[in-house]
Amino acid sequence: MARTSVRRCATQLLPRLAALAALLLALPAAAGVLTQADLRAFFPDAIRIEAKEEALPVWPIVKLDGPTEKVMAYAFESIDLAPIPGFAGSPFNLLIAIDRDGHFIDLRVLSQHEPVFVDGLGVEPLLRFVEQYKGRRLQQPIRIAHGARRAGSDELDGITKATASVRILNESVLAAALQVARARLGFAPAGAAREAARVRDGVFEPLDWPVLVARGDVAHLAASNAEVERLFAGSAVEGADAAALARPDDAASELWLAYLNVPTVGRNLLGEARWRQLMARLEPGQHALLVASAGRLGFIGDDFVRGGVPERLALRQNGLPIELRDLDVDLAVAGAPAFAELAAFRVAAQAGFDPARPWQLALRVERQKGIVWPERVARELVVEQRLPERFFDIPESAETRAWKAVWQNRAADLAALGALFALLAAALFAQRRLVARPQRLAAFRWAVLAATLGFVGWHAQGQLSIVNLSGPLTALVQGRDLGFVLYDPVTLAVAGFTVLTLLVWGRGTFCGWLCPFGALQEFVGKAAQALRVPQWKVPARLDRALGRIKYALLVAILAAAAFAPALADRLVEAEPFKTAITLGFDRAGPALWYALATLALGAFAYKGYCRWICPLGAALAVLARTRRWQWLPRRAECGQPCQRCRHACAYNAIEESGAIRYADCFQCLDCVAIHDDRQRCVPLILMDRHGHPVPLHGRRVRREA
Incomplete structure (x- = not known):
């Protein structure tokens, strides 16, 4: 009996020791291995590979966009972002590169320890498999073709006898790439660059199935045969479903979707004991979803494998796909209708899924036409879900923390700027008292202009620019958020005050008092007059004609910002603000000579640049039409x-x-x-x-x- 007991203990202990050894062996591989020099060899056509970022372990790849250098792609190692263990206990390490539109431009295997590729099939099938990612876009669903099915537009041709390993690889690729896309490519709503929300374990309400569905805590979708038929209207398989045509009002599919981690949802659906058992199976940061269906069109197909990835379901958030994996558990939901199918699925922690944000589950409905080489057409039924914020602790985003820190660091400058705004506004409201004595007006004006040039411009870097319009316009056209404007509090404060004064006094408050380059021009102009530099008397008709130049520049810059951002980057150099104010003339070449030329123009024609060339002035003049007085x-x-x-x-x-x-x-x-x-x-x-x-x-x- 003792020998049997020892044998039984050894039988139970050895697999655990082997798994522990595998994990320990995998620890050194839990960080990237490439250097900046290695990246140059992988991307020889890049002008420059920037240093690996600290906040997010990626290498920005710099290339030429016309004459301008830009970050055109990001390269990263999957093990730095999504170290998902494989069968040997260690994760794949893949070099992945995606461009700014989310296309995979390169994907290479750096290391792997999967037994099927080390001792079985060899590494060649794996290398051929990863080649299929190149050119695909992250936003499109990427599935692994099963069995004898041919890979389609959204499917990769799988590897026979290595199905599980390539699914782990695919999960690693998507999880790592999604993190980069959210953080660097703008593929997320404003404020998405934060940690995922955490479930409030103490929030629980005892509710039954009908109430959970009625409140939307369990999402529900019902589609009739006629509604599904309309999805295929105009396609090659329209009318191919005889049963749907015969009974158009019958239910084709009903779907229910529940996020089980929330106690109010999970405990009420599964019961206290079963829910806690399920939560115990999840690793930190993982999520469990319950999916149920009724009707002819279900989500479990003939090729569904317990513990695998469902072919007919696709989870998405912010337009990006997130992989699901079956939890292989038996479930029962008290008080629910009779389901045809019921399953629970796991979402990996590395996927970046945030349950407090809107998300969708799509059921893939596929029809085919033909026998030998059938033409397949797929459509989707989509269930939308957004759970109440009261279920979650939502952390402040890293982006929000970053811009708040910037504002705190600039508190003294902002306070001084606010005092200047208050003083200027009070003087303009009491203009008749200010101008009562010419000496008072002159002293006040030159003092404000000196503060504008020295403090607002050269010290606080608060020079407004046409870039403050063209940059946000480009971001909006490209679908990116405008959170970047929060990182420049001084400029934002000047812009806010300018917008308010446009409504009261027109463009003159900024152009005549708060524009640092305008102040510099005014000092140059007055100095030239004091030195008796000849002043050009421009006839009114010519003055009007020259004034149209700034409006033409404004239209050209904004059009380029919307349709050709690289051209806009060159056109904004029509402003000398960057050279004269932002860089304090610490610039060489044509930009420096241009800035000096605009100041020289002001010596002969008072504020000639402001009156005739400035595109920002043109924009403010247009916006100032809102002035009411x-x-x-x-x-x-x-x-x-x-x-x-x-x-x-x-x-x-x-x-x-x-x-x-x-x-x-x-x-x-x-x-x-x-x-x-x-x-x-x-x-x-x-x-x-x-x-x-x-x-x-x-x-x-x-x-x-």
């Missing part, structure tokens, strides 16, 4: 025939009629100062001289708004 004071005599303010306006923003052309006004307040100055305003001078208003006689000119 004529806030600059005018008299009946202005322009009829008094032209005093018009001749004094350095920006040619006053019509001959006396009306202010707000699209070209830089809000310098010089005309307001003249309007209230009894020494310069002609109507006021005449009134003081004669003791009453004196009508001015002259040619009447049509007023323009």
Whole structure:
């Protein structure tokens, strides 16, 4: 008896020791093995392979996009992101490269310890298998063709006698690539770059099956024969289902979907004991889904293998496929209708599935036409699921933590910027008091311009640019989120204040007071005048014609941002802001000479760049049409025939009629100062001289708004 007991203990212990040894042997392989130099050999056509990132273990691959260098792809090792153990206890290690659209551009086997490929079939079938990934897109479902079936557009030709191993490989590829796609390619909604939500174990409500379905905690879809037939309308297999045509109103399929990790769902469906047993089978971070069906069209086909991947089901989140694997457990749901099929499936932790976000389960319905080489057509019935947030602890995303840290680090700059905004807004609201003394206006204006150039521009880097419009436009067209704007709090604050003031005063608040390059131009222009540099008097008609240049540039840049981003990157160089303000003239070549040339232009034609070339100014002028107030004071005599303010306006923003052309006004307040100055305003001078208003006689000119 003792010998039998020892033999029994040894029989139970040896497999466990073998598994432990395999896991220990696999530990050194739990990290990537390639270096930056190795990557250069794999991708010789790349201009540069960037260093491996710390936050996400990927190598950015830099290539030329026209004349511009851009990160065109990311390479990574699967073992760094999805070390899913194989049959030998150690994971595959694959070099994977995906481009910015999510296409697999390369996939190579770096190491593997699967017995079927080491001692059985050899490695050649495996190498041929991974070649099939190249050119496929991550968003499309990627399945392994089963048995004698031919691989289709969304299927890879499997390896006979190695079905389980290639499924583990496929799971590793998808799980690793999905993490990179979410974090670097924008294949996720705003804020998706966070840890997956965690289930609140203490949240439980005793509910029965009808209530769970009615509340949506168990998702449900019912499709009739007629509805399924409509899915195949216009295809080669339309009308091929005789049973559906004979009974169109009968149910073709009913699907139920439940996320079992949530106690309110899992415990109520399976019962306390069975639910806890199922949860004990899951490794940390894994998920269990219950799928049930009724009707003719089920999800368990003739080729379904217990413990395998269901061929007819596809789990997706954010448009990306996530692999399911059968848990091979017997289930029973109290109070539920009679199911034709019932199964539980596991989702690997490495897949990045987030149960607190919307997700979908698709049932693949396939028809075929022909016998020898049948034409197959597949359609899907999709169950949507979004569980209430009260079931989860939702962690703050790494992206949110990152931009919050940036805002905290810039708190002092933002406070100073807020004080500047408050001071400027108060002065503009009390403009009549500000301009009461010319010396006060001049001192205030030059102080603000100095703060704008030195603090807002060179120190805080708050120069608005046309890139602040073209960049978000490109992101929206490409389906990416705009979270990147949160990483530049100073620019965002300046942009917010500018938008608000557009509604009140028009474009002049930014262009005349808060644009660092505009302030620099103004200093250059005034210095040139003090040095008696000849000033060009541009005729009004030519001034109007030159002013159209900035609108043409604006249209060209925004069109390129939407349809040709690489061209937009070159066109935005029409702005000298990056050279003069962002880089403080620390730039060589044509960009530096161009910036100096625009400043030189301002020495001869006051703020010539701002008036004629600036595409950002054009955009603000267009947006300023939302302005609701004529806030600059005018008299009946202005322009009829008094032209005093018009001749004094350095920006040619006053019509001959006396009306202010707000699209070209830089809000310098010089005309307001003249309007209230009894020494310069002609109507006021005449009134003081004669003791009453004196009508001015002259040619009447049509007023323009």
